[in-house]
Amino acid sequence: MLNIIWAVMILLSFVCALFTGRMPQLSEAVMNGAGSAVELVIGTLGMMCVWTGFMKIADAGGLTAVLCKAFYPLLKRLFPDYGAGSGALKAISMNMAANFLGLGNAATPLGLAAMKEMQKENPEPKSANNSMVMFVVINTASIQLIPTFMGALRAQYGAAFPFDILPAVWLASVVSLIVGVIAAKLMQGRKKERRLR
Amino acid sequence: MESFSVYIIPAVICIILLFGFFRRVPLFDTFLAGAKEGLWSSVSILPSLVGLMMAVTMLSASGALELLTGWAAPAADFLGFPAQVLPLALLRPISGSGSTAVLTEIFQNYGADGFIGRVASVMMGSTETTFYAIAVYFGSVGIKKTRHAIPAALAADTTGYIMSVLAVKLFFR
Incomplete structure (x- = not known):
């Protein structure tokens, strides 16, 4: 998908520049755009390293495991297809704990492991079951305690207090998560009823 | 705050x-x-960021982003949604680097601490690359039918966008 979108963005800006007469600016943008990506990565590198370093300490101390236990009772209700103590539920809660702490590198493999575990007991292997959908929806709602990269980015672009938006981020995340979970539950319910009739 | x-x-x-x-x-x-x-x-992430920041900077320099926000402005204004963050809402579910590129473009044009910059930050922090995650997770186990995953995830994303505007209005008067 990105293959097409990326190409369209570039071609569209060329066509647009033809009409707006902004070809000089476009030409400049080709050179500056790529350069500013390098600046951005270098500018945020320090903060990202500091954060992944501290999160590694938290993880090594077992904070992920503690969070995992805290999430467990809630997750049992959200994923009724998989019993307590099952490999699937364990992988799911590990993935969520990692996501919550912003351990992106650890979260993705754990999420893939969770999908694999869920697929093992999936009666229709070509089609997603309710738990898989719920898992992916929760994952895409992004509950992260401290969105570090965004903070580093804001700092680089001159925000006075880069993290002053955290309460707003938390509120927006939690509400969208709740709506996602409810939407997933409602949509799966309707399908089940239809099948019974 | x-x-x-x-x-x-x-x-x-x-x-x-x-x-x-x-x-x-x-x-x-x-x-x-x-x-x-x-x-x-x-x-x-540098290679993908280089490619996408170039594309987004080009879109912005050519005036295409201005045209888009101009067209969308009446509808967006009606909903109380700043039209300038619309490119971010469109790209956010598809690409992480792409939305980072748009976010920096917004910071550059409207400042990180303005209303628009803050709404964009909250949108970025409270949503994910939905389509990318759906493709990776379901693709990894060979599932073709994702059933209600996309509508439910998009419902969450849309809520996140609306809530971003409301939350910034609530916390920053």
Whole structure:
């Protein structure tokens, strides 16, 4: 998908520049755009390293495991297809704990492991079951305690207090998560009823 | 908000250090190992960021983004949604680097601390690359029918966008 979108963005800006007469600016943008990506990565590198370093300490101390236990009772209700103590539920809660702490590198493999575990007991292997959908929806709602990269980015672009938006981020995340979970539950319910009739 | 927010990062760091200390984690060695991972993952997003920031900067320089926001402005205004963050809402579910590129473009044009910059930040922080995650997760186990995953995830994303505007209005008057 990105293959097409990326190409369209570039071609569209060329066509647009033809009409707006902004070809000089476009030409400049080709050179500056790529350069500013390098600046951005270098500018945020320090903060990202500091954060992944501290999160590694938290993880090594077992904070992920503690969070995992805290999430467990809630997750049992959200994923009724998989019993307590099952490999699937364990992988799911590990993935969520990692996501919550912003351990992106650890979260993705754990999420893939969770999908694999869920697929093992999936009666229709070509089609997603309710738990898989719920898992992916929760994952895409992004509950992260401290969105570090965004903070580093804001700092680089001159925000006075880069993290002053955290309460707003938390509120927006939690509400969208709740709506996602409810939407997933409602949509799966309707399908089940239809099948019974 | 400022007084509270300046405590968050130092407090979290100290709590983590104390937690690690009591759990007998070798603190600095573990920090170094984690920082090394962060270094590598930051550098590894560079190629896609270069490609997408170039494309977004071009879109902006050509005036295409202005045209888009101009067209969308009446509808967006009606909904109380700043039209300038519309490109971010469109690209956010598809690409992480792409939305980062749009976010920096917004910061550059409207400032990180303005209303538009803040709404964009909250949108970025409270949503994910939905389509990418759906493709990776379901693709990894060979599932073709994703059933209600996309509508439910988009419902969550849309809520996140609307809530971003409301939350910024609530916390920053």
